Amino acid sequence: MSDVIETRGSGKAPAAKGKRNAAPAEISLGTLPSHIGFALRLAQIAVFQDFHRAVADLDLRPGQYSVLLMLHTNPGIRASQVAEALGIKRTNFVPLLDGLEARDLVARDRLERDRRAFALFLTEDGAALLQRAEAAVARHEQRLALALGEAGKPALLELLARLTATARDTPSPHRE
């Protein structure tokens, strides 16, 4: 829990002779570790890296996995619905879908009753890949849950949900 980081030479250099330097060998993060945003960033990076390792064989990033999951749970859903549910802009969702379609994991079916829109489905390959991904992601989640302890995971999800709700709803702080 020390806020001090050793930066000199990655542990290879001898114990530093210049103690009166303008640039100290030991630096402090100060109050940074007590900032929620900073801690969130570090955790997010670490968790996403672990996710990446977990599904490395399948070549899936978190966003792609989320889309496959949504299409499995909501077959025939429209593209803009998936994008909105996942917090992705419609415009950025296009290349994401293109990539999955090019790999023949999802299919776009033009709707007859509204020929502007598509119904999205998993292909057989997509369903099969999702199944393997779900198993890998379950192991990834179990690994994290183990580190969080018995009541840790639900407690964390509850705290994160409060952050999401509060920070989202908070109006501009200086103009009320």
Place this chain on the structure above:
Amino acid sequence: MSDVIETRGSGKAPAAKGKRNAAPAEISLGTLPSHIGFALRLAQIAVFQDFHRAVADLDLRPGQYSVLLMLHTNPGIRASQVAEALGIKRTNFVPLLDGLEARDLVARDRLERDRRAFALFLTEDGAALLQRAEAAVARHEQRLALALGEAGKPALLELLARLTATARDTPSPHRE
């Protein structure tokens, strides 16, 4: 805590007549909300947006604020030390520093005993801006702490630290 999202017309459209559509009006996120990575992403986005609003007058992003804080806590520190401590690549730290220097918030002083490196300092303007930023960020943190409840913030920081440590240290899951 419902996993169901209403996407049709953002609440403006009449109650949807086509109930037998291929694309249902109500879609489910399925198991996604129980994924730690997904919850982390939502919380991070919300918290960073709140941070942005909190320091909007000062035109500071989280990374820039972190650098100012580091230079205040560790005056004379070298650029690569700051970058490493914050988890930023040296190469990406250059334009970040350039921006702060262009605004006359930080100064690079060439070190005499090692003329490859710079000692970094806050300027007077930088110190003054940091002071205002710290006040704004403190209000931002208090707002979040209020939402998390009495023991919520330390509990959250503890859980996030466990995630950071575990996910970072975990070796590749399929090759042991």
Place this chain on the structure above:
DNA sequence: TATTGTTATACTCTATAACTATA
């Protein structure tokens, strides 16, 4: 030879404006 800072570059994620074809 190794390190500090740097340039150039590329890839991902995100954001806005504007187009098309439909409604």
Place this chain on the structure above:
DNA sequence: TATAGTTATAGAGTATAACAATA
């Protein structure tokens, strides 16, 4: 007029390779 999907584009954040000056 409005909506679903799309294109083009631009801005951040992040990644690697390679260079000059210095150690």
